[in-house]
Amino acid sequence: MKNKTIFAIPGSLRSGSSNHHILKFIGTLLPPDVNYFIYDRLAVIPPFDPGNDHEHVDENVAEFRSFIKNADVVIFCTPEYAFGVPGQLKNALDWTVSSGSFVEKPTALITASLGGEACHAAMQLILGAINATLIPEATLLVKFVRSKVGADGEITDEETKSEVIKSVNEIINKLGTLSEQ
Numbered sequence: 767m768k769n770k771t772i773f774a775i776p777g778s779l780r781s782g783s784s785n786h787h788i789l790k791f792i793g794t795l796l797p798p799d800v801n802y803f804i805y806d807r808l809a810v811i812p813p814f815d816p817g818n819d820h821e822h823v824d825e826n827v828a829e830f831r832s833f834i835k836n837a838d839v840v841i842f843c844t845p846e847y848a849f850g851v852p853g854q855l856k857n858a859l860d861w862t863v864s865s866g867s868f869v870e871k872p873t874a875l876i877t878a879s880l881g882g883e884a885c886h887a888a889m890q891l892i893l894g895a896i897n898a899t900l901i902p903e904a905t906l907l908v909k910f911v912r913s914k915v916g917a918d919g920e921i922t923d924e925e926t927k928s929e930v931i932k933s934v935n936e937i938i939n940k941l942g943t944l945s946e947q
């Protein structure tokens with residue numbers, strides 16, 4: 767049976783990002799037969815232009831779309847900026863509306879921020895608009911994230927750690943149901 771693939775998209779470009787650390791921790795929890803890939807190229811996705819959405823598609827956009835299309839599950843882990851979705855993440859997602867890359871794609875959403883409610887809600891609307899299939903049990907809002915993830919990347923808050931582990935278990939369950947189909 768083909769190995770499963772999880773494509774993880776961090777919403778922060780910051781070096782030492784708590785969201786990156788959470789995604790790295792998730793990688794340590796996955797079975798060895800799961801291919802796990804953290805995307806680190808949001809910064810090279812050009813500004814969305816509906817005029818270049820179908821023909822002359824930028825190679826980085828095409829690559830981003832194909833990573834999503836080929837993944838069995840996509841995980842987002844993102845902070846909130848100015849009560850919204852970080853611009854670089856929203857921009858990349860705009861490129862996936864007409865391509866249909868997310869249609870019925872099992873998707874987990876972690877919003878890890880100071881507060882994050884507005885981004886968490888907006889991301890769920892966006893995922894609905896692009897027809898992703900949210901895995902509700904794997905969806906998590908982590909508040910005050912900077913006090914819960916240490917500078918070395920360790921999740922120091924035990925409750926957050928167990929919530930992330932629970933989300934990952936739900937994702938693994940989802941991969942199992944995909945294998946049965």
Ligand SMILES: Cc1cc2nc3c(=O)[nH]c(=O)nc-3n(C[C@H](O)[C@H](O)[C@H](O)COP(=O)(O)O)c2cc1C
Pocket residue numbers: 778779780782783784785786844845846847848849850878879880881882883911912
């Ligand atoms: C420009 C800017 C705007 C921010 N706005 C918000 C906000 O509206 N809501 C919030 O919860 N956190 C906000 N934050 C704080 C981020 O949630 C916090 O810096 C978080 O740790 C960033 O995630 P990272 O550690 O993965 O980079 C903002 C941070 C920056 C730099």
